Amino acid sequence: MINLQNQPVPVIVDTDGGVDDALALIMALNSPQLDLKAVTVVAGNINVDQAANNVLRVVSIVKPNTLPIVAKGCEKPLVKQTFNAAGIHGADGLGELDRFQEADGTLRYPKLTIEPSTENAIDLLLKAAQEYGDSLTIIALGPLTNVATAIQKDGATMKKIGRIVIMGGAVTAPGNITAAAEFNFFVDPDAAQIVMESGIPLTLVGLDVTMKAPLARQVVEENLQRHPSKVTQFIADCTGIYMAFHRDNEGFYGCYLHDPLAMAVAIDPSLVKTESLYIRVETQGRFTTGMSLADRRDRRDHKANPPNVEACLDVDTERFMQLFAQLGNLLGNLPVGI
Numbered sequence: 202m203i204n205l206q207n208q209p210v211p212v213i214v215d216t217d218g219g220v221d222d223a224l225a226l227i228m229a230l231n232s233p234q235l236d237l238k239a240v241t242v243v244a245g246n247i248n249v250d251q252a253a254n255n256v257l258r259v260v261s262i263v264k265p266n267t268l269p270i271v272a273k274g275c276e277k278p279l280v281k282q283t284f285n286a287a288g289i290h291g292a293d294g295l296g297e298l299d300r301f302q303e304a305d306g307t308l309r310y311p312k313l314t315i316e317p318s319t320e321n322a323i324d325l326l327l328k329a330a331q332e333y334g335d336s337l338t339i340i341a342l343g344p345l346t347n348v349a350t351a352i353q354k355d356g357a358t359m360k361k362i363g364r365i366v367i368m369g370g371a372v373t374a375p376g377n378i379t380a381a382a383e384f385n386f387f388v389d390p391d392a393a394q395i396v397m398e399s400g401i402p403l404t405l406v407g408l409d410v411t412m413k414a415p416l417a418r419q420v421v422e423e424n425l426q427r428h429p430s431k432v433t434q435f436i437a438d439c440t441g442i443y444m445a446f447h448r449d450n451e452g453f454y455g456c457y458l459h460d461p462l463a464m465a466v467a468i469d470p471s472l473v474k475t476e477s478l479y480i481r482v483e484t485q486g487r488f489t490t491g492m493s494l495a496d497r498r499d500r501r502d503h504k505a506n507p508p509n510v511e512a513c514l515d516v517d518t519e520r521f522m523q524l525f526a527q528l529g530n531l532l533g534n535l536p537v538g539i
C-alpha cells in the first residue's frame with residue numbers, strides 16, 4: 202500500500218495472464234508509486250505457460266527501464282479440476298494476438314525472445330516475504346493458488362508481509378462465472394479460503410466495485426486514433442475478443458476493469474470505501490462453490506469470527522478512470538512503449 206514517505210512500495214503481482222491482467226500490468230510498469238520486484242504467474246484465465254508468455258508480451262511492449270522477474274507457479278488449483286476462461290479472453294488469453302499483421306504482412310506480435318525465470322514462483326514469494334517483510338504488498342489478480350501454496354509451505358514467513366490486495370470475490374454483488382461465485386475464487390476456492398484465514402492483512406477488490414469500472418470499446422479506439430503507440434495498439438488488439446464477449450453477453454461493448462482496479466487500490470487506497478468483514482469462501486457447495494460469504498449479521502460472534510478482510514464496497518469511478526487512463530498509457534503520454 203502507498204506509504205507516507207512516498208518511497209515506491211515493493212510489490213509482487215501474481216497474475217493469471219488474461220486481458221485485464223495485462224492492462225493492470227501496464228499500470229504497474231508505469232507507476233512511480235510501485236517498485237515491481239517480480240511477477241508470479243498462476244493458472245487461471247489460461248494455462249500457466251501461456252500466462253507467463255502473456256506477461257512477457259506486456260513487458261516487451263511497455264519496455265520498462267527495469268525488467269521484472271517473471272516466475273511460473275501453480276499449474277492447477279489445490280483441489281478442484283482446472284477451469285479456464287479461454288472463451289472470454291481468447292485462446293491465448295490475450296485476444297489471439299497472432300491474428301494481427303503489420304501493413305507489410307509481418308506479424309505484429311512475433312514470437313518472443315525473452316523467457317520466464319527458472320525460479321519457482323512459490324519460492325520467490327517466500328523469499329520476498331522474508332526480504333521485504335511488512336513493506337511488501339502482493340497484488341493478486343488471479344486464483345490464489347500460488348499465494349495459498351506459499352502459506353501452506355511457510356505460513357509464518359508469509360505472515361510477515363504487509364498486505365495482499367486481491368481481485369476476487371463479491372460481498373453483495375452476484376458472481377460472474379456462476380450466480381454465486383467470482384471467477385478467481387471459483388477456480389480455486391480452497392486457495393481463497395486458506396488466504397482468508399491466513400491472518401495476513403487483506404484488501405478484497407471484488408465485483409461490488411469492479412463492475413462499477415467499465416471501459417468502453419469506443420474509448421480504446423478513440424485513444425488509439427489520437428495517441429497511436431505500441432501500447433495503445435496492443436490495448437486495442439488484446440481487448441477485442443474480451444470486449445466482444447461483453448457485447449454479446451453483458452449488453453455493453455467494452456469490458457470491466459477488474460484487475461486494473463485492484464492495481465489502482467494498491468496504488469491509492471483512497472479510491473475505495475471499505476468495510477471490515479468476516480468472509481469465508483465456500484469450497485463444498487453444490488451450487489455455491491467459490492462464493493465469498495460475508496457475515497454481516499449484527500449478532501455475529503465478533504470474538505469467534507473477527508473481521509479478516511477490508512472489503513471494497515464503493516469506488517470513486519471517475520478518479521479511478523483518470524488514474525487508469527494515465528498509467529494504462531491510454532493517453533499515450535508516458536515515455537514508455539514507443
Ligand code: RIB
Pocket residue numbers: 217219220221222245246342343344368377383384385459460
Ligand atoms: O472475475 C474477474 C477476474 O477473473 C479477473 O482477475 C480476470 O482476469 C479473471 O482472472
Ligand code: CA
Pocket residue numbers: 216217218219221222246342343460
Ligand atoms: Ca486475472
